[in-house]
Amino acid sequence: MPENKEQELENAENTADMPTDADNLEDAQTPAEAPVEGPEALDPLDAAKLEVSELKDKYLRLYADFENFRRRTAKEKLEMFSSANADMMKAMLPIVDDFERANQSFETSNNLEALKEGVDLIYSKLIKTLESKGLKPMSAKGEAFDAELHDSIAQFPAPTEDLKGKVVDEIEKGYYLNDKVIRFAKVVVGS
CATH class of the missing domain: 3.90.20.20 (GrpE nucleotide exchange factor, coiled-coil domain)
Incomplete structure (x- = not known):
């Protein structure tokens, strides 16, 4: 038992010499003095x-x-x-x-x-x-010639004045697929 008492006394003395949390706070570095970790601590080239x-x-x-x-x-x-x-x-x-x-x-x-x-x-x-x-045929005969809908393969003298610039004959039908032209009508245009 005496040995245990001596050890307890030594441990108590050693712990008395150790700094407490309050002591650690006093000795701690301020945030400005604390070493910086991460990319800021690196050399700018390394960062x-x-x-x-x-x-x-x-x-x-x-x-x-x-x-x-x-x-x-x-x-x-x-x-x-x-x-x-x-x-x-x-x-x-x-x-x-x-x-x-x-x-x-x-x-x-x-x-x-x-x-x-x-x-x-x-x-x-x-x-x-x-x-x-969704396929719809295009009606071209008698319509005004439209280059976005018709492909003129020939021009023919218009039999009457009101057919000038209009489709006189349709050689091949044009078609729409869902309101988009998929085949232009091949037509003869009156001149």
């Missing part, structure tokens, strides 16, 4: 190099993100076009079937009037299918 490396890293990451975005959108665009064509082809398949049946009936039937009626029905079905997909 600039560090900043350049950080900016370079950010740039490379941004560039990689942009490349991934570009590739992804290109892939999505291709998939969209291919699926749009698939929808159109599915809509056209019944008409192809009708044309195949019409060809078979041409070989076996001599009734031209019935065959013509069948072809007319297939044609009207084709036009309705195309219109349901």
Whole structure:
């Protein structure tokens, strides 16, 4: 027991010599004297190099993100076009079937009037299918010539004065797809 008492006394003396928190506050450096850590403590050249490396890293990451975005959108665009064509082809398949049946009936039937009626029905079905997909024919005959809608392939002397500068004849129909011209009408313009 006496040894324990001696150790306790020594420990008490040692702790008395240690500075307390109040002592630490007095001896602590002021904020202006405290050593600065981080980029400010570095040499300006080292700080600039560090900043350049950080900016370079950010740039490379941004560039990689942009490349991934570009590739992804290109892939999505291709998939969209291919699926749009698939929808159109599915809509056209019944008409192809009708044309195949019409060809078979041409070989076996001599009734031209019935065959013509069948072809007319297939044609009207084709036009309705195309219109349901947004296709509209352009009416050009008698209209004023418009270079944004018409492709003039010839000029013809106008039979009357009021047909000058207007479409006299339509050689090939023009078409709109969702109000955008996809084929210009080939026309003859009166001069």
